[in-house]
Each structure stands twice: as structure tokens, then as C-alpha cells.
Amino acid sequence: MFKNVKRILSVLLSLILITSITFAMFTTSASSQSVTNNSYTGEAPKYVFMFIGDGMTFPQIASAEAYLGKSIYKDTKVGIQKLSFSDFPVTGTSSTFDATSLCPDSASTATSISTGNKTLSGVINMDVTKKIKYKTIAEMLKEKGYKIGIVSSVSIDHATPAAFYAHQPTRSNMYEIALELANSNFDYFGGGGLVNPKGPKGDQPDALEIARSKGYNIVNTKDEILALNSQSGKVIAINPILDKDKALPYEIDRAEDDLALANFTKKGIDVLDNPNGFFMMVEGGKIDWACHANDAGASIQDTLALEKAVNEAVQFYYKHPKETLIIVTGDHETGGLSIGFAATGYSTFFDKIGYQTRSFLEFDNKVITPYRSYISKEDAKLEDLLPYIKAYFGLVVSSDEEASKRPGMVLTDYEVQKLRDALAMTITPAKDRKLNEAEQVIYGTYEPLSVTLTHILNNKAGIGWTSYSHTGIPTAVFTMGAGQELFNGYYDNTDIFRKLSSILKVN
Numbered sequence: 101m102f103k104n105v106k107r108i109l110s111v112l113l114s115l116i117l118i119t120s121i122t123f124a125m126f127t128t129s130a131s132s133q134s135v136t137n138n139s140y141t142g143e144a145p146k147y148v149f150m151f152i153g154d155g156m157t158f159p160q161i162a163s164a165e166a167y168l169g170k171s172i173y174k175d176t177k178v179g180i181q182k183l184s185f186s187d188f189p190v191t192g193t194s195s196t197f198d199a200t201s202l203c204p205d206s207a208s209t210a211t212s213i214s215t216g217n218k219t220l221s222g223v224i225n226m227d228v229t230k231k232i233k234y235k236t237i238a239e240m241l242k243e244k245g246y247k248i249g250i251v252s253s254v255s256i257d258h259a260t261p262a263a264f265y266a267h268q269p270t271r272s273n274m275y276e277i278a279l280e281l282a283n284s285n286f287d288y289f290g291g292g293g294l295v296n297p298k299g300p301k302g303d304q305p306d307a308l309e310i311a312r313s314k315g316y317n318i319v320n321t322k323d324e325i326l327a328l329n330s331q332s333g334k335v336i337a338i339n340p341i342l343d344k345d346k347a348l349p350y351e352i353d354r355a356e357d358d359l360a361l362a363n364f365t366k367k368g369i370d371v372l373d374n375p376n377g378f379f380m381m382v383e384g385g386k387i388d389w390a391c392h393a394n395d396a397g398a399s400i401q402d403t404l405a406l407e408k409a410v411n412e413a414v415q416f417y418y419k420h421p422k423e424t425l426i427i428v429t430g431d432h433e434t435g436g437l438s439i440g441f442a443a444t445g446y447s448t449f450f451d452k453i454g455y456q457t458r459s460f461l462e463f464d465n466k467v468i469t470p471y472r473s474y475i476s477k478e479d480a481k482l483e484d485l486l487p488y489i490k491a492y493f494g495l496v497v498s499s500d501e502e503a504s505k506r507p508g509m510v511l512t513d514y515e516v517q518k519l520r521d522a523l524a525m526t527i528t529p530a531k532d533r534k535l536n537e538a539e540q541v542i543y544g545t546y547e548p549l550s551v552t553l554t555h556i557l558n559n560k561a562g563i564g565w566t567s568y569s570h571t572g573i574p575t576a577v578f579t580m581g582a583g584q585e586l587f588n589g590y591y592d593n594t595d596i597f598r599k600l601s602s603i604l605k606v607n
């Protein structure tokens with residue numbers, strides 16, 4: 101009898117143990133997927149804005165806020181100045197991994213946001229076998245009668261904007277993407293141009309002409325763009341000033357009276373506003389490009405340009421508070437940006453970023469390229485470039501007449517040597533350079549002198565970088581308006597689509 105009781109007890113104990121392990125396993129696997137509220141019962145908003153800062157997550161936002169804080173508090177106090185959208189009523193966090201990597205790309209992450217599916221890096225709105233096409237939130241809303249706008253500060257056929265209207269096995273199918281744009285019937289495209297409107301060899305029918313034949317009004321002067329309104333019909337508005345990648349200039353390089361991302365956002369509202377509502381996606385695409393190059397000054401200014409674009413939506417929101425939803429997020433982090441650096445310890449000096457007047461790219465194009473064209477490898481010397489280094493990045497050598505007025509900006513011997521080494525590499529044209537493993541880490545694929553200058557300036561400010569690629573840091577999701585409460589918590593980027601489709605009542 102006693103033996104039997106002991107046996108029963110032992111079986112019961114094992115059962116309890118197995119049950120608790122199974123429960124633990126179940127709860128562990130459940131928590132590795134997101135458990136978040138994706139169902140909305142309120143009325144669908146009529147006006148939806150989705151802002152995507154490419155490469156913009158917490159570090160990019162925090163560095164812009166620290167930079168603004170420094171200009172307000174000066175030396176008297178430590179503080180930040182929040183961006184308008186980081187003060188939105190609801191803040192969430194989303195994971196960004198894709199089917200390829202924890203460090204995903206913009207094609208797959210935008211596919212997650214616009215369709216709710218994970219896919220491979222580089223794939224736009226198709227599954228991992230590259231056979232099944234996914235319908236996007238923008239296409240679903242177009243069918244429901246919303247007008248659709250797509251805006252970007254990089255080319256409008258780039259991965260993030262394309263992920264709202266195109267379906268391609270690779271983001272490099274730029275011509276096919278341009279054709280999908282021309283055939284999308286979306287109502288407004290604004291910002292950058294098309295990379296390959298006539299195909300990679302330039303021998304295909306012009307995608308812009310095809311768009312024109314489909315009824316698009318194509319404008320590319322400042323006056324025409326500023327004159328756009330609700331009577332303009334379907335519009336493709338291309339910035340009159342584009343770089344070689346058909347993108348707007350970096351915000352830090354933009355002339356004051358040239359068009360900015362905020363202008364294209366405001367014009368989008370003017371073109372799209374109608375009684376059936378609209379959906380507009382606006383990408384701040386050059387935050388990513390600046391962070392790939394490890395240029396914090398350029399990243400901060402492009403983040404502030406995105407904030408100004410968001411503020412256009414905020415003004416609209418206050419006219420239609422019950423019918424508007426604004427979402428501001430990023431697709432992934434770029435560069436491994438951090439506030440804090442090994443050599444500056446617990447101190448930061450964000451005021452030093454204020455000395456930078458132009459992006460790394462302007463320094464490449466306006467200083468390095470001309471210098472390399474006339475100077476021989478033997479004659480190249482850092483002293484020739486010191487006036488430009490001072491003008492572009494504020495950095496000076498100890499013998500400079502202004503050295504005593506800007507002590508934190510004086511180059512140390514160690515830094516001067518780094519610049520001499522970088523110049524020796526930069527003076528060799530890129531195609532003839534052979535970088536060893538250590539040089540690949542310190543220069544990436546960038547112009548060695550420029551990237552060394554941004555590294556030195558950023559490090560002096562207390563800013564560090566760990567990569568020239570994307571990283572796996574989660575991203576922020578700020579929301580304001582109808583349905584905002586769904587965006588609280590920590591969820592996956594695919595849930596952004598699920599929340600939106602519930603809020604907008606699309607399947």
C-alpha cells in the first residue's frame with residue numbers, strides 16, 4: 101500500500117514537472133513571437149500618414165535630440181530637446197529582423213510594414229521563394245477609394261518607396277519598378293527621380309513617358325511643384341536638384357530656398373486631400389545614407405528634415421483630429437551609431453557637430469575629386485587641404501590662428517597622423533586601391549580621408565560607430581490619432597501592417 105502511494109506520488113511529481121516544463125517552453129516560444137493587440141473597433145481614419153526614417157531608430161533620434169539640446173542648454177546644463185514626433189502620445193518599439201538576417205535591408209523591412217510578411221533581404225513584396233506576390237496596404241486602400249501618395253528624399257524607385265507599389269524578386273530591378281510605378285494609378289509621387297527610366301542600357305521605352313500616357317502630370321521645376329493643388333490630377337513631382345543617384349541633396353547641403361522633404365509632404369497633402377481620404381508614405385531616405393557613411397552631422401540634419409515633414413502632417417491633424425492617424429517609424433538602424441565613445445568616456449560634446457557645414461559627400465565632390473585630378477601621389481600633402489577641413493568640419497591644427505578659440509576642435513598628433521594615412525590612400529583612385537583587413541574596418545567603402553574626418557569629428561563629440569551597414573537594433577514607432585492605442589508595446593514590424601489593416605478595415 102505504502103509502496104503504491106509512493107509510486108503514485110512519484111508519477112504525480114513527474115507529471116507536474118513535465119507540465120511545468122511544457123508550460124515554460126510554450127510561454128518562451130510565445131514570447132519570442134509578439135503578443136500584441138492588433139484589433140481595432142473604432143472608426144477607420146480617413147487620412148493616414150506613414151513616415152519612415154530610413155536607418156532611423158533610437159540612436160538617430162536621440163543624437164538629433166542631443167544636438168538640439170546642446171544648442172539650447174549650452175554649457176550650463178545637460179538636456180535634450182525632443183523632436184515633435186518623439187512627443188506623440190503613443191510610443192512603441194518594433195523588431196526589424198527579416199528572413200535573411202537580424203541586420204535586415206530596406207526592401208524586406210518595408211515589405212513587412214506594407215504587407216505583414218517577412219521576406220529575404222533585397223526582395224520587394226514577394227515571398228521567400230520569390231514566386232508569390234503580396235498586395236500592399238497602399239494598394240488595398242487605393243481599391244477602397246483612398247488617394248495614395250508616395251514621397252521620398254531618395255529616388256522614388258528606391259526600396260522603401262517601391263515596397264508600397266512594386267513587387268519584384270530584387271530591389272535592383274529598377275526599370276521594372278519604374279514600370280510598376282507608371283502603372284500603379286497612385287495619385288502622387290514626390291521627391292527624388294527614377295534611377296533607370298529607360299532600363300539599365302537606356303534602350304527601353306521611357307517609364308516617365310509611359311506614366312505620362314497613363315495620365316500623370318510630371319513636374320520638375322520649383323514653380324510647377326509649388327503650384328500643385330487638388331486639381332492637379334495624378335502627379336509625379338521630381339525635385340529640380342538631384343544627385344547622381346537621383347536623390348535630393350543631403351539636408352546639410354541644401355540651399356535654403358531649394359525644396360525640402362517638407363515641401364513635397366505639404367504638396368502631397370494639397371494634391372491628395374479629398375472627401376474619400378488618403379494614405380501618404382513619406383520616406384526620409386538620406387538618414388540611412390549618412391549613417392552608412394558614418395556622418396552624424398548629415399544624419400542629424402536629415403532627421404530634422406524628416407521632423408519638419410512630419411510637422412506638415414501634424415498641422416493637418418489639428419484640422420481633422422478625429423479622422424487622422426500619423427505613424428512615424430524607421431525600418432532598421434544603420435551604422436551602429438552610439439552616444440558615447442571609448443575616448444570620451446562619460447562625456448559628450450554635441451556642440452562640436454555644429455561646426456560641420458557640409459556632408460562627407462560634398463567634401464568628396466568639391467574638395468577631394470578636384471585635388472586628386474591635379475596633384476601627383478608624391479606631392480599630395482595634408483597641409484594643402486587644411487583650409488577645407490576647417491571650413492567643412494571645423495577641425496584645425498594647433499598652429500591654426502583660431503586654435504585657441506576652438507580648443508575642442510584642435511587635431512591631436514594621433515589624429516593628424518590618421519589623416520595623413522587616409523590621404524595617402526585617398527589620393528589613389530578607388531579602383532586602384534587595395535585595402536587590407538584593418539583598412540577595410542577603418543574606411544569601409546568610403547573615401548578614406550572623408551570617412552576619417554567624420555570619424556574624428558564624431559568621436560570628439562562623443563559619438564561612436566560600429567558598422568557601415570545596417571544593424572539589428574529595434575526601431576521606434578510613434579503614433580498620434582485614430583487607432584494610436586494599438587501601437588503601444590514591443591511588437592514585430594509585421595504587426596505594424598496588421599494594426600494598420602485592422603484600423604483601416606482592409607483584409
Ligand SMILES: [Zn+2]
Nearest residue numbers: 155388392434
Ligand atoms: Zn541602408
